[in-house]
Amino acid sequence: xxxxxxxxxxxxxxxxxxxAKDILSRPLVKRRREAxxxxxxxxxxxxxxxxxxxxxxxxxxxxxxxxxxDDSGDGDAFRLVDCPPVGEKTLRYAAFSYCxxxxxxxxxxxxxxxxxxxxxxxxALAPFKSITDAIHVARRLxxxxxxxxxxxxxxxxxxxxxxxxxxxxxxYAGAYVTISAACAQTSRxxxxxxMADDSLDFEMDxxxxxxxxxxxFLTKDQITSDRDDQPIDARAWTYQEYFLSPRVLVFERRxxxxxxxxxxxxxxxxxxxxxxxxxNSGMLARxxxxxxxxxxxxxxxxxxxxxxTVQSDKLPAMAGIAATDRRAISPACxxxxxxGSWRGTLPGATRGA
Numbered sequence: 001x002x003x004x005x006x007x008x009x010x011x012x013x014x015x016x017x018x019x020a021k022d023i024l025s026r027p028l029v030k031r032r033r034e035a036x037x038x039x040x041x042x043x044x045x046x047x048x049x050x051x052x053x054x055x056x057x058x059x060x061x062x063x064x065x066x067x068x069x070d071d072s073g074d075g076d077a078f079r080l081v082d083c084p085p086v087g088e089k090t091l092r093y094a095a096f097s098y099c100x101x102x103x104x105x106x107x108x109x110x111x112x113x114x115x116x117x118x119x120x121x122x123x124a125l126a127p128f129k130s131i132t133d134a135i136h137v138a139r140r141l142x143x144x145x146x147x148x149x150x151x152x153x154x155x156x157x158x159x160x161x162x163x164x165x166x167x168x169x170x171x172y173a174g175a176y177v178t179i180s181a182a183c184a185q186t187s188r189x190x191x192x193x194x195m196a197d198d199s200l201d202f203e204m205d206x207x208x209x210x211x212x213x214x215x216x217f218l219t220k221d222q223i224t225s226d227r228d229d230q231p232i233d234a235r236a237w238t239y240q241e242y243f244l245s246p247r248v249l250v251f252e253r254r255x256x257x258x259x260x261x262x263x264x265x266x267x268x269x270x271x272x273x274x275x276x277x278x279x280n281s282g283m284l285a286r287x288x289x290x291x292x293x294x295x296x297x298x299x300x301x302x303x304x305x306x307x308x309t310v311q312s313d314k315l316p317a318m319a320g321i322a323a324t325d326r327r328a329i330s331p332a333c334x335x336x337x338x339x340g341s342w343r344g345t346l347p348g349a350t351r352g353a
Contacts, residue, residue, distance in 0.1 A: 018214035035256065035267060036140035039249055042258040042265050043141060043177055046247055050262040055246045057174025059167045060086055062160070063152050064093050064145040065120070067135055078120040078135075080108070080151070093145035094138040095175035097241040097248075098130050099231050101186025104150040106131075113154055120151070129190030130181045136192065137179050137249070147171060150187070169244055178245035180238070182230040183253040191251040 046053050060083045068077040083091055106128055108116055125131055131148060138146045154160040164171070172178060181191040206216040230252055232238045242248055250257040258265040 018208045018212040036137070038267055039137070039256070039258075040141060042249075042263075043247065046260050046262065050260060053246045053261045055173050057170035058086065059170040060084065060091075060174060061093075061147050061152055061167065061171045062164060064091060064147055065135075065151055067139055067144050067146055078122065078125065079118060080113075080116045080120070081145075091145050092143060092176045093147055094134070094141065094143050095147045095172050095178045095241070095245065096131070096134045096149075096181070097172075097178055097232065097238050097245075098134070098181040098187060099185055099235050099238070100150070101188065104155070104187060107150040107155045108153065109156045110154060116151070128187045129193075130184045130187045133190045133192040133251075134179050134181065141177065143176065147175065168240065172241050172244040173246065175245060175247075177247045177249055178241060180232060180242065180248055180250040182232040182250050184251075185231040 062083060063080050064083050066077075066079050066081045081091075083093075106124060125135075131151075134148070135146060138144075149164075153164045181189075183189075184191045202218045203215055204218065206214045208214045247260045248258070250259065256267040
């Protein structure tokens with residue numbers, strides 16, 4: 001038991017326990033499928049209280065995946081639906097960010113597109129656990145629509161791909177929430193069954209102020225070392241998807257994290273607004289050309305370390321971030337200032353190459 005008193009350990013509580021008034025930190029949620037109350041809490045708080053997280057996109061995806069409804073008995077009746085254009089009826093949807101892990105075996109093509117508007121068999125999706133997990137999360141958040149690139153873009157139609165990729169910035173910016181399968185290497189892996197090791201916690205009674213007896217856990221904290229070692233961090237497209245989304249629910253190997261333009265939370269730790277928050281266009285607009293240039297350079301450096309299956313996607317996979325940065329600064333400084341903010345760094349970057 002002494003190992004729990006190492007400097008890396010921490011004292012934690014579970015939600016609803018009397019000890020919660022005295023102990024701020026919570027242990028990891030062991031069973032992710034039972035933790036949707038926590039995801040919903042973060043999302044509802046953001047939707048109700050965070051003005052800066054309310055983003056209106058300039059365009060919508062051409063189509064979405066309709067998830068059916070467990071209550072109506074059509075819970076397995078997945079199908080594609082056309083998305084109304086901006087200004088008409090708004091369909092609240094989640095966007096999915098994940099690693100393909102090679103060419104997708106199950107995708108929308110010219111041959112099956114019409115059939116998928118009628119029905120996408122549940123048994124056909126079942127082997128692709130990341131996709132079925134995303135459907136589960138979206139439903140638990142009360143959403144009936146989900147955007148998944150492999151299904152919502154006609155993969156062998158160059159015109160359709162070009163049109164939808166051109167709207168990628170708005171697709172993720174306009175999503176009610178983005179679900180990030182950070183710990184899954186492929187679409188078959190899934191991300192809801194990844195959880196913390198039960199052996200890391202030791203439970204003990206805790207005498208609370210007022211006489212009640214609560215319970216606390218001595219936790220050996222081994223959850224911080226793998227934050228930058230998630231499979232999704234190696235894929236180029238997902239960098240833009242994370243950056244552009246106003247709200248992201250990130251499923252890592254040992255932890256679930258929430259990031260929005262206002263707050264940062266995690267399922268194990270403190271329930272407050274500390275930690276890294278997403279940058280939004282408003283924050284970028286308050287930066288001067290030099291500071292924005294540094295942000296852009298940092299973004300390019302991080303992006304350049306990532307992997308692309310299709311090399312011709314190199315510019316499209318970064319275009320949304322470039323457009324966000326450019327639009328943020330040009331009202332105040334003009335496009336010349338935007339270009340000049342990083343142009344001066346190029347000679348130094350290539351010197352000695």
